[in-house]
Amino acid sequence: MTPVPRAALDEVPLYVPKPPVARAEGVSHRLFLNENPYAPLPSVLAEISRAALTAHHYPEIVPGELVAALAARLGVPESDVVTGPGSVGIYQQVAQAILEPGDEVVYAWPSFEAFPIVARIAGARPVPVPLRDGVHDLAAIADRVTPRTRAVFLCDPNNPTGTSVDADGLSAFLSAVPESVLVVLDEAYREYSTSAVDGVELYREYPNVVALRTFSKAYGLAGLRVGYGVARPAISAALRKCAVPCGVGGIGVRAALASLAAEPELSERVATLKADRDALRAALVERGVPVPPSDTNFLWLPLESRADEVAAVLERAGLLTRLYPGVGIRLTVGTAEANAAVVGVLETVFAAA
Template sequence: MSTTSTTSSTSTASTASAPSAAAPVPRAVLAGIPAYVPKPPSPPAQGPSHRLFLNENPYPPLPSVREAIAEASARTNYYPTIHPERLLDALARRLDVPSAHLVTGPGSVGIYQQIGQAMLEPGDEVVYAWPSFEAYPIVARMAGAVPVEVPLADGVHDLDAMADAITARTKAVFLCEPNNPTGTAVGAAELTRFLDRVPGDVLVVLDEAYFEFYRSPNAPDGVELHRDRPNLLTLRTFSKAYGLAGLRVGYGVAQPAIAEALRKCSVPCGVGRIAEEAALASLRVEAELFERVERIVAERERTREALLGLGWEVLPSETNFLWLPAGEAAEPVAREWESSGLLVRAFPHSGMRVTIGSPEANDLLIAAAKETAPPAR
């Protein structure tokens, strides 16, 4: 009897511990979604390198901002607030909007994920230009929505074609102004005309990640535009002009109904204490930070003029990067420049996006471009 009992127990244990042939299966839609950020260029084996492929600010945070970061780091054993209330209050004063109009996220891309959860359902259509911000097709497909990509016209948003692409199934339009990766812009007049054509029940997400670098007198202001447009959500970020890309702080401005819906879908404590304190400190020293922005804009224009003088095609830019429509030569040229320590972003069969770096990095870029024959137009 003892032997029988032992055999039975062993058999039961063996059955319980046997691995199952079945396993959880991720959603099928994920198979068709690319990774958000492709593998960055490999730095050269020897010598210094310059990161010109992620649109980062070449300047580190100001000393007062670094001090705020250090002080906040001593309190990381405590949870931050669910939403960064002090930052929301500061932004409300800075932008002259009610705090109920504001939403935050870990970078503006974090808010895009909130948009997918709060505003999109399977089968909805999302209209956007292409190429544009790489998060757009990912956000749409993750929500089960249908991406509707409208080709750029000479590197610029074709707003008439985008308006024509809106159907009864369209739930949202994503519009990057100025556009990433081309750096081009449509301007306030054309944007307003487009917004007037969009049905009121279609959400328009106006991505102004590069707002502070926009120097055209015709530059739109999405915060002002949102005041009498219930379907407009304007996104901005502390990553670019404020130099806080590593801390992930983005914010959106919309009428209360949209802002509240997005807040419901935000990750609790998604903007941590260190990020909030860094953003607050940056707002206090905006004048000094924007002097740096002016230097970047000046370097952008200097670098573009130099490249044009060498025979390269370079689109006009309102951002902190340049777009070189190199076509099939994009990847080979990017690999060649890597050997010089220039890490730029190649878009296969299309072009190269080159972040404006330090003057030293920009000089190196000009020197490399001088040694490389421009692609035939």
Template structure:
């Protein structure tokens, strides 16, 4: 008899159940993972090249230099900074450190796809709360908190709808939630937002708040997997105990440090992506394609029952989108060529409709 995996895994899907397939001719644009369409910043690329010469060495068990730089940047103690292979790596640390079988995890839905996976793998019960008009329904989420609730996951701005909850609503929510409940605030897209709350300020006032950020999106380091977070010492110490030793590569550390030193370059890159986002959204709305405002590097198209049909059309045009059957499509803002192709394909789809 062969070993049998834990039965809880029967309810856990693969992270992307149906990955898009590129066209046979190889012409495609990856618009389904919210990647930065541009390579790392020029100064960062130079540092990556230098760091590659040390790839035969193990990185530090915990990246001390990066932790120190992040702590100085955020104005927090080094002891409060945690790191991981992308922010999703820190979610796994949260699950191992904080969740017991039978606990409940409350989160909005649709939101970051890792939420139910993280909960189920820990043996906890996912408690999804529907969005209201594409935004976290914080009042409804607070009502779903019970004595069994161990954690609440918030994605702000939200993936996939691109919406932010606002300071007033989030402050009221944190006041309503018991201090014994962990609140994980995921700010993966904060660099693209003009209205999202600064989670670090919330962590200072609420000891149950953990803030997660990443170098994957705005900084263009998705392939190097560098995420970080801040939490009060009792929580950060527990998360560090559950971190994979040497989990952030040496090349990733050097790239992240170089990125922190390249703020003017980053500001220009973010401005380019935001301008492209607004241009793409305006072009789609001119063609009667629903495209609500977004605080991220992607657009959410609430297409309802047409989601699969339109995603298939885009895929045939070499445009790989993230589909949410019966709800909508998430489209990453891409290069000018990719965005022009999106406009042309959707113009055709909606003109036919």
């Protein structure tokens, strides 16, 4: 008899159920993973090249220099900084450190697709709470917290809808949630936001808050997998115990440090992407495409029954988007060429409708 995987895995969904397929010929634009459309900044690329010469060496078990730089930047003790291969890597540390079989994990839905995966792999019970007008319904989430709730996952700004929660509402929510419940605030897109709350400030005020951030989005280092977060010492120590040793590669560490040093250039690039996002949204709204405002580097098209059809048309045109069947399409803001192509295709689709 061959080994049998855990029964809990039978209910674990794939991270992306059906990735779009690139066209056999012609140009395809990757607009389905919320990647930065631009390569790392020149100074960062130079540091990546230098660091590549040491790729035959293991990185540090914990990236001490990066932890020190992040602690200084955020104004927190080094002991409170945690790192992982992307923020999703830290979610896995949370699952191992916090969740027991039978625990409940409450989160808004649709939201970050890792949430039910993290919960089920740990043997915990996912408790999704529907969004309200595309935004976290914090009152409803608080109502779903029970004595069995061990963690609440909040993505702010939210993926895939691009919305941010109200600061006063979030503070009221955190005051209502028992301190025994871990609240993970995922801020992967905060650099693109004009209204999102500051999770680091919330961690200072609420001892059960873990704030997660990443170098994958605004910094353009998705392929190097560098995520980080802050948590109070009891939690951060537990997360480090569950981290994969040497989980953040040496090249990623050097690239992250170089990115922190290039903050002015990064700010200019983020400002450009935000302007491109707003221009793309305005062009689509003008052509009859329903697109709510976004606080991220992507747009959400709540097309419901038309979502599958429109995603298929975009894919045939070489525009690879993230489809949520029967719900909507998440569309990453891309290069000028990609954005113009999106407008052209959707103009035709909605004119025909």
